[in-house]
Amino acid sequence: MSNQQNLSASRPLSVEKIGGTSMSAYEAVRDNIxxxxxxxxxxxxxxxxxxxVxxxxxxxxxxxxxxxxxLFARGDDMHAWQMSLETLRAELLKINAELFSDGEQLKHANAFIDERIxxxxxxxxxxxxxxxHGHFELRExxxxxxxLLASIGEAHSAYNLxxxxxxxxxxxxxxxxxxxxxxxxMPLDEHILSAFADIDFSTTLPIVTGYAHCSENLISTFDRGYSEMTFSRIAVMLKASEAVIHKEFHLSSADPRLVGESNAVPIGKTSYDIADQLANLGMEAIHPRAGKxxxxxxxxxxxxxxxxxxxxxxLITADYKSVEPKVEIIAGMEGLIAVEIFDQEMVNLQSEYETQILKVTKRNVCQVVSKDFNANTITLxxxxxxxxxxKATAQFEELFPSAQITTSKLSMVSAMxxxxxxxxxxxxxxxxxADQxxxxxxxxxxxxxVEMQIFVDADQYAIAVKALHQRLIEVHNHGNAIAKH
Known part of the structure; x- marks a missing residue:
């Protein structure tokens, strides 16, 4: 056994996910990961x-x-989706041509994806x-x-790597x-255990598809976030010592495009609690269910x-809490709509109003990022x-005929x-x-x-993020990480 194999055999198992943008930079994946x-x-x-892809x-x-x-789901144009599939085939073969310099390997890689398509x-x-025919419904x-289609992308990249x-x-x-x-x-956990049953991790490096076919139908719950659930369950079922996600950027104190690359600082350490707060804003470190x-x-x-x-x-852990109180992240969400429902008949009945209101937002697939209320007003x-x-607002008006309902465009800036x-x-x-x-x-x-949410005019998001980042994070000169380890 080589020295390298001795080192590998003695270290605990880690399960690692490589994102799509990173995957497109093969040499960086090979050399840096x-x-x-x-x-x-x-x-x-x-x-x-x-x-x-x-x-x-x-x-x-x-x-x-x-x-x-x-195009296929429209069900009315056979030619359109077939042309789109051929466009996809050409793109995947182009990717292969850029990756493989060995003619025989390229031939096999092309044959693999050609067969799938x-x-x-x-x-x-x-x-x-x-x-x-009338007895069968396409939508079913x-x-x-x-x-089926989603699985092609991960099969292509995993086979190639x-x-x-x-x-x-x-x-x-x-x-x-x-x-x-x-x-x-099979159930996902059973499928995972079966796939890895005969692999010796000390001498073999598994490259696994981010899509997993299973009885839980991951795509129905997670849609395009299915790869994170696959990654999470593999780590759990294999009893990994650590899970790692490789991205094309750090999990940083703010969006570098807003505060400047030289001012954004890697966080270094935080908790799954904060990861949940980020997910609520659409800025997932990991999908909440996968993180759970x-x-x-x-x-x-x-x-x-x-x-x-x-x-x-x-490093994200369940029990991390900064010893020194501090702000770690300035994040937020643009383009929110505040829906204010004012009704004097609401006094002492807020819970009943809230129950009906949330049924409407769920029915209309409206994500309620935050809400507040006082004696006679609920704002979503x-x-x-x-x-x-x-559509939801119209239903509120029908439910609460005595209410005054107003809407306004806002952005939310969050310190976490x-x-x-x-x-x-x-x-x-x-x-x-105020200074801005x-x-x-x-x-x-x-x-x-763990979080402070501030709502401002819709067009003041970028200015607000920069102002808060300067005052609450940049002044502390954290160096190459807010929490070093």
Whole structure:
């Protein structure tokens, strides 16, 4: 056994996830993650599809432009989705050509993904023909179609990475959880244990698909966040000592695009509690349900920057609480709608009103980011489309005919920290915004002292983030991490 293998055999198991943007930078993944620093094994890598591939498979994450799935789901144009599938095929073969310099390896990689796409095309054609008969409804099969298509992206990237690493003496093994050849669905945990049953982690490096075919139908609950749940359950079932997510950026004190790259500081340490607060704002370190499994299993999560391997990253644990009270993150959310429901008949009936109100927001798929109330008013701060919010507002008017309902556009800026019991913190925050001429429309801070939410005019978000970051974080000159370890 080599010295490297001795080191690997003696270290505990870590389960690591590589994001799509990082996956598209193969040399950085190879040099900064796989071969860094001196051990190869006792690690499991769960990989996402290459950047942009899932947009082509499903729909564009930001614009909503339909991919293969979106076009197929319309059910009225066979040519459109088939053309989209061929566009996808060309893109994946182009990625292969850029990655593989060895002609024989390229041939095998192309054959692998060609077979998947061709088989998928035949399945979708047959399904479309079956659903053209009155006894079969296409919409009843769309979730399965979405899963089938989503799995192609991760199978492509995982197969490629496993194959490429073998060129560098790595005993890598492609582990396909996509269920391509499985006849029956298994529960996710059972599927994981079966897939890893015969792997010796001290001598083999598994490269695993981020999509896992299972009876829980991950995509129905997590949609495009399924890879984090796969990653989390693998870590739990294999009893990993640590879970690691490799991203193209650090988990930082604020968005570097708003406060400047030289001013944003890696957090270094924080808690799963703070990770939940970030997820509520759409800035996930990890999906809350995936984080829950790690937290319950007492597995710490480390967020690493793929392009800065020497930095220790940010360690997230269940029990972390900063010894010195401080603000760790300035984050927030733009484009919120505040829906204010004022009704003098609400006095002493807030809970009854709230129950009915939340039923309406759930029915209309409106994300309530925050809410507040007093004796006769409940205000909801909603993240959602104007169409959905308008529909919900109309239903509020029907439910509460005596109420006055008003809406306004706001942004929310949030200061977070595992321990924010800082004397005068509220005064500092208010003063920093006042110095920039920003009026505070509303604010919240509860007794747990882990988050302060401030609502400002919709167009003042960037200025507010920068002002709070300067006053509450930058003045402390934290160096290369707020909490070093």
């Amino acid at each position: 796989i071969l860094y620093p001196e051990f190869l094994y006792n690690r499991v890598f769960v990989v996402s599809a290459y950047a942009g 899932t947009n082509l498979l499903l729909e564009h994450k930001k614009t909503g432009e339909p991919g293969v799935y979106g 061709t088989d998928t095309r035949e399945v979708l054609i047959n399904l479309h023909e079956i659903c053209s 099969h769309l979730l399965t179609v979405r899963e 496993a194959s490429l690493l073998q060129n560098h003496g790595v005993n890598s093994q492609f582990v396909d959880l996509s269920g391509w050849d499985i006849k029956e669905k 499994g790690l937290r319950q299993a007492e597995i710490p999560l480390r967020i690493m920057n793929t392009f800065e391997p020497d930095h220790h990253g940010t 701060y909603i993240n959602g489309s104007l169409k959905k919010i308008s 920290g595992s321990n924010m019991r800082v004397k005068g913190l509220l005064a500092q925050a208010i003063q920093s915004l 001429g920003i009026n505070i429309e509303a604010m919240h801070q509860n007794t747990r002292q």
